[in-house]
Amino acid sequence: MTAATVVTGMGVLAPTGLGTTAHWSATLRGRSAIGPITRFDGTPYSSRLAAEINGFVAADHLPSRLLPQTDHMTRLALVAADWALQDAALVPAELPEYGAGVVTASSAGGFEFGHRELEKLWSKGPEHVSAYQSFAWFYAVNTGQISIRHGLRGPSGVLVTEQAGGLDAIAQARRHLRAGIPAMIGGGVDGSPCPWGWVAQQTSGRLSVARDPARAYLPFGEGAAGHVPGDGGALFVLERADTAAERGVRWYGEIAGYAATFDPPPGSGRPPTLRRAIERALDDAGAAPADIGVVFADAAGVPDLDRAEAEALRAVFGPYGVPVTAPKTMTGRLGAGGAALDLATALLALERGVIPPTVNVTRPVPAYEIDLVPRPRRVPLTAALVLARGHGGFNAAMVVRGGRGTRLPDNARRSETCRS
Amino acid sequence: MQELTVTRLMEIIRECAGEGEGLAAADDVLNVEFSDLGYDSLAMLETASRIERDYGIRLPDEQVTEATTPRAFLTLVHDAAAESS
Amino acid sequence: MNRRVAITGIGVVAPEAVGTKRFWDLLTAGRTATRRITFFDPSPFRSQVAAEVDFDPLREGLSPQQVRRMDRTTQFAVVSARESLADSGLGAPDLDPSRTGVVIGSAVGATMSLEREYVVVSDGGRRHLVDEEYAVRHLFGHFVPSSIAAEVAWDVGAEGPVATVSTGCTSGLDSVGHAVELIREGTADVMVAGATDAPISPITMACFDAIKATTPRKDDPATASRPFDRTRNGFVLGEGAAVFVLEELEHARRRGARLRAEISGFATRSNAYHMTGLRADGREMAEAIRAALAQARTSPQDVAYVNAHGSGTKQNDRHETAAFKRALGEHAYRVPVSGIKSMIGHSLGAIGSLEIAACALAIEDGVIPPTANLHEPDPECDLDYVPLRARESRVDTALTVGSGFGGFQSAMVLSAVDRDDR
Numbered sequence: 018m019t020a021a022t023v024v025t026g027m028g029v030l031a032p033t034g035l036g037t038t039a040h041w042s043a044t045l046r047g048r049s050a051i052g053p054i055t056r057f058d059g060t061p062y063s064s065r066l067a068a069e070i071n072g073f074v075a076a077d078h079l080p081s082r083l084l085p086q087t088d089h090m091t092r093l094a095l096v097a098a099d100w101a102l103q104d105a106a107l108v109p110a111e112l113p114e115y116g117a118g119v120v121t122a123s124s125a126g127g128f129e130f131g132h133r134e135l136e137k138l139w140s141k142g143p144e145h146v147s148a149y150q151s152f153a154w155f156y157a158v159n160t161g162q163i164s165i166r167h168g169l170r171g172p173s174g175v176l177v178t179e180q181a182g183g184l185d186a187i188a189q190a191r192r193h194l195r196a197g198i199p200a201m202i203g204g205g206v207d208g209s210p211c212p213w214g215w216v217a218q219q220t221s222g223r224l225s226v227a228r229d230p231a232r233a234y235l236p237f238g239e240g241a242a243g244h245v246p247g248d249g250g251a252l253f254v255l256e257r258a259d260t261a262a263e264r265g266v267r268w269y270g271e272i273a274g275y276a277a278t279f280d281p282p283p284g285s286g287r288p289p290t291l292r293r294a295i296e297r298a299l300d301d302a303g304a305a306p307a308d309i310g311v312v313f314a315d316a317a318g319v320p321d322l323d324r325a326e327a328e329a330l331r332a333v334f335g336p337y338g339v340p341v342t343a344p345k346t347m348t349g350r351l352g353a354g355g356a357a358l359d360l361a362t363a364l365l366a367l368e369r370g371v372i373p374p375t376v377n378v379t380r381p382v383p384a385y386e387i388d389l390v391p392r393p394r395r396v397p398l399t400a401a402l403v404l405a406r407g408h409g410g411f412n413a414a415m416v417v418r419g420g421r422g423t424r425l426p427d428n429a430r431r432s433e434t435c436r437s
Numbered sequence: 438m439q440e441l442t443v444t445r446l447m448e449i450i451r452e453c454a455g456e457g458e459g460l461a462a463a464d465d466v467l468n469v470e471f472s473d474l475g476y477d478s479l480a481m482l483e484t485a486s487r488i489e490r491d492y493g494i495r496l497p498d499e500q501v502t503e504a505t506t507p508r509a510f511l512t513l514v515h516d517a518a519a520e521s522s
Numbered sequence: 523m524n525r526r527v528a529i530t531g532i533g534v535v536a537p538e539a540v541g542t543k544r545f546w547d548l549l550t551a552g553r554t555a556t557r558r559i560t561f562f563d564p565s566p567f568r569s570q571v572a573a574e575v576d577f578d579p580l581r582e583g584l585s586p587q588q589v590r591r592m593d594r595t596t597q598f599a600v601v602s603a604r605e606s607l608a609d610s611g612l613g614a615p616d617l618d619p620s621r622t623g624v625v626i627g628s629a630v631g632a633t634m635s636l637e638r639e640y641v642v643v644s645d646g647g648r649r650h651l652v653d654e655e656y657a658v659r660h661l662f663g664h665f666v667p668s669s670i671a672a673e674v675a676w677d678v679g680a681e682g683p684v685a686t687v688s689t690g691c692t693s694g695l696d697s698v699g700h701a702v703e704l705i706r707e708g709t710a711d712v713m714v715a716g717a718t719d720a721p722i723s724p725i726t727m728a729c730f731d732a733i734k735a736t737t738p739r740k741d742d743p744a745t746a747s748r749p750f751d752r753t754r755n756g757f758v759l760g761e762g763a764a765v766f767v768l769e770e771l772e773h774a775r776r777r778g779a780r781l782r783a784e785i786s787g788f789a790t791r792s793n794a795y796h797m798t799g800l801r802a803d804g805r806e807m808a809e810a811i812r813a814a815l816a817q818a819r820t821s822p823q824d825v826a827y828v829n830a831h832g833s834g835t836k837q838n839d840r841h842e843t844a845a846f847k848r849a850l851g852e853h854a855y856r857v858p859v860s861g862i863k864s865m866i867g868h869s870l871g872a873i874g875s876l877e878i879a880a881c882a883l884a885i886e887d888g889v890i891p892p893t894a895n896l897h898e899p900d901p902e903c904d905l906d907y908v909p910l911r912a913r914e915s916r917v918d919t920a921l922t923v924g925s926g927f928g929g930f931q932s933a934m935v936l937s938a939v940d941r942d943d944r
Contacts, residue, residue, distance in 0.1 A: 061651050081455035082475060085483070086797070115791055115809060123688060125665050126631075135640050135725055139647025143566050143728035144490060148483040150729035152797045152927045155630060156667060156688035161928025164792040170806055173792045173930065174696060177686040179668040185685060192703060216643055216654045217636075217665035276709075279684035281619070282676040290681050293620065408662070409672030411684060479798055482733055498734050 022191040023268035023420070025261050026105025026254035028097035029361050030206065032068035032247045032348045036100065040358075041365045044373045045393050049347040051230040051245050056210040064224040066233045068247030068349035069210065086149040087162065088127025090248070094159040094206035095166060097252040101202060102167065105254035106266055109167045112199055118171030119163045120189045121252070122182025122205030122353035123156040128214035130154045135213070163202060163252075171198045179407030180315070181277070183250065183356030184415045188275040190255045201255045204360070207352035208248030218246055221408060223319055231377050236316035236343050237323050237389055238378035244318040244345075250354020251361040269364040271418045273400065274302025280410030291412045292329040295402065298414035299333075302400070306334050309416070310398035311372045311390075313359040315406040316343035318350075320382075326404065327385035336386035339402075340394060343375040356405035360415065363401040367419035371395050441492065441514050443467055443507050446484075453487050454480035467508045478502065481510075488514060494521050527702045528939055529782040529882050530774050531610025531767030533602035533716070536876060537573035537760055537866045540582065541605065545876075546883045549891035550912040554865045556758050557743045561722050569736035571746040572722045573760035573867030588673075591660040593632030594720035596670045598763035598872070603674045603714050610767035612712065616777045623682035623710040624675040626765070627697030627717030629690045629871030629926070631667030634723045639664065674714060674765070682710045691831075691926030692790065693717050694764070694874025695934050699788035701768050711773045716765030717875035726759065733798060735835060745895045747868075749832035749861035750839050750907045752898040757833040760867025764875035766882075771939070783882040786919075787818030787935035798927050800837050804845025807923060807931040811849035818935040820919055822850040825857055825935075827890050827915070829877045829922035830907075832861020833868050838925060843903045845923070845931075858915065860908040864894035874924045874932070881920035881936045888916050 027037060032050030034040040043050075050068040059065040075084060075092040083095065098119075102109070109117050131154035137145040152158055157175045164173050172193050176185045183205035190203030209218070218224055225243035227233035235241045261268055276297030278290035299306065312334075315326055330341060344362050345351075351358055366372055372394040381389045398419060405413045447466060450457070457475025460466070466474060471481055485501045488494070494517040504510040532542045537555035539545040548555065556573045564570035575598070579589045582601045589597065603624075639661055643652040663669040671686040683704055687697040694717030701715030730736040737756035739746045747758040774781060791813070793806040815822060828850075831842055846854040862880050863873065884890050889912050896909040918938045925931050 058651060062654055080458070081451075082457065082480075084455050085453060086479075118792065124668070128665075131725075132640075134729070135637065136644065136647050136650065138725055138728050139641060139644065141647075143568075143724065143731060144486065146725070146728035146732050148479055148486065148729075148732040150725070151733050151735070152690075155690060155927070157629070157690045157693075157926075157928045157930070158797075160689070161792075161797055161930070164794045164929055165796065168794045170792050170794045170809075172790045173689070174700070174790070175688045177666070177668045177688050178671075178684070179666045182668075189700070192707070212651045213640060213644070214665070216652050216657045217661050219654055220657050220659055220665075221662040222659075277683040277685075278620070279623070279672075279675050279681050281679070281681060287619075287681075290620070407668055408666060409669055410675070411668065411672070477796065477799065479733065479796075486732060498738075 019195050021258040022194050022255055022272040023258045023261050024253050024270055024364060025256050025266050025268045026101040026107065027251055027361050028100030028104065029251045030070060030093045030097050031249040031358055032070050035073060044344050044347060044362060045371065047374045047376045049230065049376050051233060051349060057212050062215060063226045064219055066230055066245045068245055070248045086153055088130035088153055089210060090206060090208045091127055091158050091162055093208065093249060095162055097206050098163045098202055101252045101254045107200060107254050109169055115171045116198060117169045117200040118173040118193055118198060119160045119169055119202045120174045120186045121159045122186040123175050123177050124179050124182060124207050124352035125209050125214065126156045127154040127158055128209035129211035132211040132213040178411040179409065180350060180352060180355050181405040181407035181411040181413040182353040184403060184405045184413035185277060187272060191272050194255060194257050199260050202252055203255050204250060204252040204357035205353035206250035206252060207354040210248060234318050234346055234349060235378050236318040236346065237327065237381050237385055237387060239380040239382055241318050241320050241323055245349035247349030247351045249358065250351050251357040268420045270367055270420050273418045274298040274304060274416035276301060277413045289325050291326060292332045294412040294414040295329060295333050298416050302416035304400055304416055308400050309339055309402045310396060311366060311401045312339050312341045313363050313401060313403045314341050314343045315404045316345050327387050331386055337388045340372050340390050341387045342372055342390040344373045346376045346378065356403065359403050363403050363417055367398045367401055370397055441511060443511060446507055446511060449487055450476060450484050453483040468506050470505050492518060494518050525706045525708065526771040527705045527768050527785050528771050528774050529766050529785065530769045530779040531606035532782060532879050532882060533605030533609065533765045534879055535575055535577065535598045535602050536762040537575050540577060549862055549865060549880060550889050552892045552894050552911055554744050554894050556746050556867055559722065562724055567727045568731040568738050569727060570740050571737065571743040571758050573758060574722060575761055591663060592673055593635040593664050595628055595632055595718045596673050598720060599626050599670050599674050599718040599765060600677050602716060602763040602765035603678055606765045606767045607678065611779060612767055617712060619679050619681035621682055621710055622680040622712040623704055624671050624678060624680045624684045625687055625697045625701040625713060625715040626671040626674055627687045627693030627871045627875065628667050628670055628719050629688060629693050630719060630721045632664035633726060634720055635664040637723045637725050670718065678714050680714060689926060689930045690928045691870050692874055692924040692930040692932040693871030695924045695932040696790055698766065698875060698878055699934060702785050702788055705768060705770050711770045713768045714765060715768055716763060717872045718763035719870040719872040720761045721870050722759055722761055747834050747864045748895045749834040749864050749893055750900060750903040751896050752900045754834045756835055758867040760869035762869045762872050762876055764879040781939040783885045783936045784939045785934065786937045787814035789813030789817060790930060790932040793929040793931060795929055800841040802841060802844060804841045804848055807845035807925060808848035810931045810933040811921065811923060814933040814935050818937065820935055822853045824919045825850065825921045826917040827884050827920040828857055828859040829881050829920065830859050830861045831923050831925045832863050834863060840902050843905060846905060854905055858890050858908045858913060859905050860891055861893045862891055877922045878934060881922050885917045885920055885936060885938050888914055890915050
């Protein structure tokens with residue numbers, strides 16, 4: 018019997034707020050962070066709305082030495098890791114020599130940094146390219162920088178499955194824990210707020226071209242026509258339940274089940290595989306569909322994809338068989354950070370017994386037959402299912418169980434202090 | 438371009454690599470090892486490349502690695518400037 | 523339950539060698555494939571040499587539509603995956619899509635296509651607010667390197683776990699290591715796994731120029747990559763891919779597959795030291811080697827061949843030599859160690875998988891590929907690096923290692939399967 022994998026700390030940086038408390042309170046109030054792009058002039062572009070992180074001043078949180086060599090998303094990730102470790106009251110130096118590692122999800126790397134260096138190369142010449150370009154943009158950068166900052170010398174890694182990556186990274190961290198590593202940091206933080214990254218994202222054909230923030234991202238709704246990109250995500254400290262108990266720390270919940278599948282190519286005639294991912298994740302958790310109190314949906318906001326997700330949910334849970342929510346409607350889709358943020362929100366929901374709302378979707382498509390939660394709903398919750406899909410056919414499903422109410426006020430206070 | 442002073446050199450380093458952890462403790466940085474000021478080889482490569490562009494000079498690779506203090510670095514820059522003028 | 527993993531198929535795209543046989547012929551002949559860059563005019567760059575692949579995607583069987591939408595790195599991966607599947611003899615009846623997955627490593631993804639498209643939408647770097655009118659439809663596929671694994675999965679028909687792994691220059695070991703984990707834990711029976719990179723583009727050359735990591739040697743491109751030699755002064759960029767069919771051992775035996783080698787151990791550690799620098803003592807790489815050997819239940823004395831990372835930078839070759847001594851003890855001085863980057867350059871994320879292929883072929887053929895261009899050994903690198911000429915030697919256990927930006931240090935152990943029966 019392998020020990021359970023538990024979440025003992027989280028660091029959240031989201032358009033809805035910096036820190037767990039700010040994010041949760043904005044989410045519960047249904048306050049969407051979608052608005053016009055401010056980090057560059059969005060007016061030349063077909064899509065002009067984003068969910069940006071506001072009020073983040075990297076220099077307030079990170080040493081000056083790290084700033085010239087880091088992209089925006091790496092700075093966010095470094096701070097998320099700091100906060101997660103503080104929240105878990107974990108001091109890596111007190112662990113065995115190779116006792117902790119990092120697994121992050123990446124989608125497109127530090128694209129803003131890369132854009133700047135490409136511009137220097139092509140407008141001025143190769144000698145203008147920064148020495149930091151050799152790593153600041155690449156997909157492995159967040160894992161590398163976090164491991165260096167905290168001296169984490171255990172097994173580390175980076176998984177890229179577009180928007181599904183947050184869950185895959187946490188599952189990989191769980192594998193390392195099961196192999197005997199005492200602690201892992203896992204999750205994803207992302208964002209590519211530059212014109213070059215924006216144009217690249219537009220070519221997915223899935224970005225909303227709406228001008229009204231309240232109408233731009235309507236997953237499962239009538240009029241769904243794409244999504245809005247956002248910045249941010251979440252990183253977690255994951256530990257084995259036995260070692261966390263030895264440390265005397267509380268936990269938010271348990272990573273109880275996980276599975277990943279991949280859809281056959283369009284036109285193959287073969288069925289999609291999200292349903293199988295859900296069923297396998299439930300099996301892995303030893304859970305029945307009835308044990309799941311809420312589903313955090315992938316919520317693509319593209320009719321075909323919404324329909325496919327609704328079909329999978331109906332097949333497993335029955336029509337209107339489980340409450341479904343998409344707090345992403347407030348943050349947009351965060352690349353590799355989105356699923357990790359959903360996991361954070363799910364753990365907070367389990368802890369507090371409240372399902373956070375899906376905003377702006379005033380008219381869900383009736384044929385989907387899903388119980389979409391438009392307002393916060395107070396219900397006893399023991400387990401949640403988080404779904405994530407990546408462009409091209411990646412599916413991931415994760416079952417989390419609550420910490421059985423064991424998380425005490427001292428932990429909540431710690432979350433408060435680590436925000437400041 | 439005017440001659441590179443230690444003040445200007447340190448400004449450029451800060452722009453290229455941030456505030457070194459050892460800067461505050463050093464009264465006179467001239468003879469302090471870059472590593473003690475908080476700057477690694479990467480910081481010095483970034484700085485050297487910036488100075489090459491700003492001053493229109495070439496700094497040989499090995500000599501950049503061997504110039505481990507601001508004084509040695511300034512000497513290297515002045516020698517290179519004299520050679521190119 | 524003790525599930526073991528065998529390599530049952532190998533596919534390779536390497537400089538001067540599309541196809542596994544040509545790759546192995548090149549290595550065992552000790553020939554080098556490094557040359558002056560032809561993809562663009564390298565004269566403005568400090569480093570002007572690379573190991574390029576002469577690759578025609580249409581001739582290799584990709585459709586015009588695939589060629590249009592896939593970056594070169596993805597093309598390499600798909601072509602290698604097809605060769606490995608054909609080699610494995612794995613066909614529809616034995617290939618259950620839900621029990622088959624794909625993991626492809628890549629350090630820099632579609633960097634060539636991204637740069638090419640950037641130049642178009644920015645009008646040669648002149649427009650900061652790049653022009654969406656000129657953005658091609660497939661740009662998003664280049665933007666996210668997950669598309670590499672997705673394309674391979676579509677081609678193979680895999681519907682199990684699929685991912686791209688991107689851990690810089692250890693991607694090619696870590697992707698295969700991850701796939702092995704998935705088979706061992708029971709998630710999949712077959713994994714198509716390997717790595718690919720096609721980084722030879724102006725932005726990559728410029729960023730390695732900026733940190734002086736690549737060799738500035740221009741006079742004789744064929745001898746530019748000189749791991750462990752006293753005169754080495756940086757690595758030579760390469761490109762390519764290697765993809766394997768990995769199978770749960772009993773699954774492979776049941777269908778009578780040819781067992782090329784077993785992947786018996788894998789581990790990765792981080793140096794948590796520096797994004798590009800290495801501590802001289804090789805401590806974390808040694809720990810990765812120790813952990814991989816422990817997983818393989820193999821002692822250092824059993825290692826009959828070490829495929830080194832051997833990039834040819836001053837610091838790497840010293841770091842690695844120290845790591846071998848720390849992990850293998852006195853045996854480090856007896857075991858043959860070689861660096862194939864001397865012949866095919868350093869293809870970043872891909873090279874780890876190309877090196878796994880070299881180990882599997884060494885086990886199968888009893889031939890150890892040499893370190894080319896090693897004429898004057900560095901006194902600080904004092905092991906047996908198999909200089910210049912391949913060596914016949916029975917190899918039952920091989921060790922391969924990788925080291926990458928971000929501090930990643932990985933090690934993998936390969937073993938002969940059923941040697942006595944053959």
